[in-house]
Amino acid sequence: MTLISKLNSKSKITKNELLILIKDEAVEIDIEKIMKATIFLREDAKFMQSPYREDYIERFSKAFFVRIINVKSDTSDYKGYVNIDKLMDFLESLNKLLSAANSEDEECFLKIAGIIATYTTFIKEESIHPVGTKFPGGLQLEYSNGKYLCPVKEKQLNNPSALCRFCVSIQDKNV
Secondary structure, three states, X not given: OOHHHHHOOOXXXXXXXXXXXXXXXXXXXXXXXXXXXXXXXXXXXOOOOOOHHHHHHHHHHHHHHHHHHHHHHOOOOOOOEEXXXXXXXXXXXXXXXXXXXXXXXXXXXHHHHHHHHXXXXXXXXXXXXXXXXXXXXXXXXXXXXXXXXXXXXXXXXXXXXXXXXXXXXXXXXXX
C-alpha cells in the first residue's frame, strides 16, 4: 500500500483525511483483483474442513466485494483523529506481508484486506472480520453490548501474518 509514504510526514490525520487516502487505493481494486483474491482464498483454505471452508470462502469473497464498494461510496463525515502511531505500525506490518507475498493472487488479497482493515479499524472502528464470521469449532464473531467479541483473538495476537492485534474486537470470554 502506498499509504505509508503519504503518511510518513504527518503527525496527525483525521478520519476523513484517511478515508480520502484509502478511497484512492480502493479505486485500483476492480472485479479482476477481487477474483484473484478469491483464488488465493480458495488455495489458502484448501486444508480447512468442509463446510467451514466453503462458508469462509463465500463470506470473505462477498465481504471483499461489498466492503470495497462501501469504501468507494462512503460520503459520511467522520469525527476525530486516527491514532497515527498505531496506523503506521499497522501499515508497516501490512507492507511486510505484501513484500512476502508469493503470488499476484496473494498480493491482491493482501491489498484488499489492507484497505478494508484500514477502513474498518481506523475509520469505522468496527471489527476487521464481519459479524457472523465463522471460525473452526463452530465459533463466530459476535457483536454484543457495543463490543465485537472474537473467539480467536487471543490465539492470533502473536501470529505475524494476522492483523488481529490492530482489530477493535476483544476476546470473547465465553470461549
